[in-house]
Amino acid sequence: MHTALHPSASDALHFINEYHTSKPEKTMLLVMGECIVDYQGRARSLLDWGERLIMIKQDGTVLVHQPVMREPVNWQPTGSITEFKIKDEQLILNCRHLHPAEKMRVAFRRLKLVTATSLVDHANLIIAGMEIDVVNQIVSDPTIIEENLRIVKREKPVKTGSIDLFGFDKNHVPVVIEVKRSLATISSVHQLRMYVKDIKKDRKEPKVRGILCAPRVPDMVKKLLEEHNLEWREVERKVVLPDNRQRTLKEF
Amino acid sequence: MHTALHPSASDALHFINEYHTSKPEKTMLLVMGECIVDYQGRARSLLDWGERLIMIKQDGTVLVHQPVMREPVNWQPTGSITEFKIKDEQLILNCRHLHPAEKMRVAFRRLKLVTATSLVDHANLIIAGMEIDVVNQIVSDPTIIEENLRIVKREKPVKTGSIDLFGFDKNHVPVVIEVKRSLATISSVHQLRMYVKDIKKDRKEPKVRGILCAPRVPDMVKKLLEEHNLEWREVERKVVLPDNRQRTLKEF
DNA sequence: GCCTAGGTCCCGTGC
């Protein structure tokens, strides 16, 4: 853990050369100060002078964070190559990335803080409440959708993608189910339509049902579903972590 | 600009109370150290012990960054309320957000760095190469699409959304144009289909053309377009900033 | 407030 407070440009460069440049894959670098940013690649952008925090991660990711908002105002993707130098008494950060081809330049005219440190983190996020969990819920209890529904396939591949759930209803009519973890959208309707069409063609079945299954279905989406003779179910979503990981809410 | 290196939990709490708690809307707080994270809201997640950088922005955004990847592993949205305390000799960060209702808890068992500082930044990003720029390009020179095309409307509202560009070809046939800044997708085809259908119904026109306009159109998408009697144009995208410095991505 | 659509989306997965 190394830090430099209010360094001059040349002090900062020495600091970075000593603690970051030789082993960037093991060192996270933070640079806080007044800067401008010029980016060119998938798009092109300019950002005028202002105070920001720049983070260079151990995999080459570069983030430029303004004092507000969740998103970095500028960034470079994982795997970027960074390089520091001094020009006109300003500390310059140049980053390059191939594929997509992009580059970003940050020029600092005042530095508040530079830190270099190695972060060790081998933990993976355990997360519940995703689409896959809703799919599992339905598989383990298809009556959530309707009585006597028989699920026979998950992630069933068709021409233009893959169907979340496929089965047959009590009258042996094929049923295509498209699952969303939160809001159903117009786009989900199009997906469902396409899958129903593919199944009709594949199985030469005149009748195939399509059900959009989501915690919330806006009116516009319902109308669109009706227009295409499709159905929907608004199911409550349970957010449950694996048993051994589950904790009581009281811990909060 | 205030910093504390390797503080104890209680030293860190005093530091945060002095430099952050009283005016969080003016102070960005960084906390680096070994922590666990527990999140509950739109989903639920647990993150085991590891070294991370936590950033609390001046609008209440909270980011938890691991040493790799562009995305924060956990976060709280803009407008969250944060609170620090000590429990079992560990520094605890609790954040809450209403709408969506979410909360996150970070517990630190070792601290490497805490900093508090006020960042001032009133600059706005100037950016070029967005979809709107491709639309402008076509409006200023419709021959990019084809000869004698007459554009009459941008962002033309229809039932299910809004059409990027609408006009008439040399034979006075209505033309719907859907523009993408980068890759055309299956989903863009569905959008275009829907808009063409809406126009046919609105104007009681038997013939309406639909053109998908993007820098790249994958084969699968071309096939889908053909199936629905729709067209496409692969246009080179120019990335031009307001100062008229014209550049293409080929510079790389 | 709801909802739609774009994004330098990011990211994993399957081909």
Added chain:
DNA sequence: GCACGGGGCCTAGGC
């Protein structure tokens, strides 16, 4: 490598 689809997407804009 390309491409497709999900995301605690985020964010802006419209109503």
